[in-house]
Amino acid sequence: MNQIIDISTGKLLLAFLFIIAAQASSLFYHLGLHRDITIGALRTFAQLFLMGYVLTYILGSDNFLLTVSIFAVMVISAMSIIKGRVKEKQIAYILPTFLTMLVTYFATAVFVSGMIVGTTPWWEPRYFIPTGGMVIGNSMSAIAIALERLFGELRRQREVVEMKLALGADYREASSDVFRNAVTAGMIPSINAMMGVGLVFIPGMMSGQILSGTDPLIAIRYQIVVMFMLVGSTAVTSLIVMLIIRRRCFGVGEELLLSPR
Amino acid sequence: MNHPLLEIRNLSFTYEGASSPVFERLDLAVGSGEFILIKGTSGTGKSTLLRLVCRLNKPQCGTILFRGRDITLIPPAELRSSISYVAQVPQLVDAPVEENLLLPFAFRVNRKKALPRHEDLRAMLDEFYLDGVTLGQSALKLSAGQKQRLAIMRSILQEPEMMLLDEPTSALDAESAAMVFSITERLNTSRKMTIMTVTHSDYRPETIKGVMYRLENRSLKLMPE
Numbered sequence: 001m002n003q004i005i006d007i008s009t010g011k012l013l014l015a016f017l018f019i020i021a022a023q024a025s026s027l028f029y030h031l032g033l034h035r036d037i038t039i040g041a042l043r044t045f046a047q048l049f050l051m052g053y054v055l056t057y058i059l060g061s062d063n064f065l066l067t068v069s070i071f072a073v074m075v076i077s078a079m080s081i082i083k084g085r086v087k088e089k090q091i092a093y094i095l096p097t098f099l100t101m102l103v104t105y106f107a108t109a110v111f112v113s114g115m116i117v118g119t120t121p122w123w124e125p126r127y128f129i130p131t132g133g134m135v136i137g138n139s140m141s142a143i144a145i146a147l148e149r150l151f152g153e154l155r156r157q158r159e160v161v162e163m164k165l166a167l168g169a170d171y172r173e174a175s176s177d178v179f180r181n182a183v184t185a186g187m188i189p190s191i192n193a194m195m196g197v198g199l200v201f202i203p204g205m206m207s208g209q210i211l212s213g214t215d216p217l218i219a220i221r222y223q224i225v226v227m228f229m230l231v232g233s234t235a236v237t238s239l240i241v242m243l244i245i246r247r248r249c250f251g252v253g254e255e256l257l258l259s260p261r
Numbered sequence: 262m263n264h265p266l267l268e269i270r271n272l273s274f275t276y277e278g279a280s281s282p283v284f285e286r287l288d289l290a291v292g293s294g295e296f297i298l299i300k301g302t303s304g305t306g307k308s309t310l311l312r313l314v315c316r317l318n319k320p321q322c323g324t325i326l327f328r329g330r331d332i333t334l335i336p337p338a339e340l341r342s343s344i345s346y347v348a349q350v351p352q353l354v355d356a357p358v359e360e361n362l363l364l365p366f367a368f369r370v371n372r373k374k375a376l377p378r379h380e381d382l383r384a385m386l387d388e389f390y391l392d393g394v395t396l397g398q399s400a401l402k403l404s405a406g407q408k409q410r411l412a413i414m415r416s417i418l419q420e421p422e423m424m425l426l427d428e429p430t431s432a433l434d435a436e437s438a439a440m441v442f443s444i445t446e447r448l449n450t451s452r453k454m455t456i457m458t459v460t461h462s463d464y465r466p467e468t469i470k471g472v473m474y475r476l477e478n479r480s481l482k483l484m485p486e
Contacts, residue, residue, distance in 0.1 A: 252333075
């Protein structure tokens with residue numbers, strides 16, 4: 001009963017029927033998505049296989065440095081995805097964002113695997129790497145959305161922000177609406193996920209545990225920890241990033257540095 | 262030693278990416294209670310000069326002193342509450358007139374100042390030729406001239422020592438422009454407020470003695486009275 005059923009290579013290839021169905025829809029309705037679907041499918045296949053082999057190696061090695069290095073590579077990859085999405089040239093946001101992500105994600109992963117789950121050692125790769133991966137993946141999108149919104153809104157509302165500065169507002173007061181909207185926009189997907197979990201969808205991690213034979217009552221405990229961890233780490237990380245980057249959008253004289261595009 | 266209220270020394274400014282400066286080595290002294298009018302065609306740096314005085318832009322070189330103190334040493338919010346800048350296109354928030362007028366009092370630097378009373382605001386609206394406007398109506402529905410007068414009134418409520426008016430009449434018809442100039446002249450005489458205004462129009466102060474300059478060829482020249 002608890003034995004997981006292996007998926008043979010032949011059956012795995014059968015799953016490509018879903019990709020063919022997506023391709024057919026795109027072609028039939030001229031959606032122009034066939035190239036992205038093909039690349040996405042191939043990347044999913046290649047990246048997950050690569051990750052599978054890497055994880056097999058790491059889980060077997062019990063090597064602290066290797067575990068932490070993999071974690072750092074995951075954060076660097078997330079930063080490069082954010083950089084690709086947030087096209088901002090005027091404000092140097094990359095280094096502070098990267099450092100904040102590295103520190104807060106690391107602290108979250110240590111707290112969850114070392115303290116809540118209670119693994120020994122705290123960096124036990126079987127827990128530390130997937131925990132880090134979930135935190136990074138979730139928070140990365142929130143940061144990208146929030147940064148895009150912050151830069152865009154500060155440019156669009158430049159006159160309003162400067163009007164408030166001219167009336168004696170400090171940079172925080174002058175940009176408070178923009179700041180709030182940006183952080184909220186980044187947080188909404190995580191909050192929505194909490195609302196829908198268990199009703200609208202069964203999260204990937206919980207599904208995975210159930211499929212691998214774990215008691216659903218244990219799986220839900222993990223999932224609750226994961227959901228809270230995602231919301232908390234996303235909120236804290238994006239808030240710290242936004243506080244640092246917002247300051248960088250203003251000069252020493254609290255003048256708005258972002259010029260109109 | 263008696264300092265001018267505002268003193269500009271050797272000021273130069275070049276926009277990022279521009280090959281030549283908008284102006285360079287500019288000097289100006291403004292005494293307390295003076296009415297300074299700076300004229301010049303578009304693109305000569307009139308607005309930039311005002312923005313530099315209230316630190317909305319940063320000069321490449323030069324010094325600006327307010328009451329003898331380098332403005333870079335004055336906390337920005339404090340400086341801007343003492344030198345109030347009104348932009349060419351008045352910015353109002355999507356709220357009633359009264360909320361717009363009281364907006365500066367929401368900021369930390371102005372919180373200790375006494376909040377103007379409802380009746381005082383009403384009386385001031387009349388003084389600013391806004392007698393048909395109610396405190397409860399939406400500010401965004403006002404005409405361009407009314408918005409400009411409201412923006413000036415909002416700045417006055419903070420009781421700044423000096424006002425910087427950036428092309429206050431550029432988007433207004435002749436009648437509205439005359440009202441704005443009349444208000445600024447009155448602020449100078451009755452409230453003894455130091456005013457520095459820039460314009461490309463032919464306006465000359467009628468009821469007061471102003472000091473007029475022309476900003477051209479990157480420098481400031483005193484105009485004959």
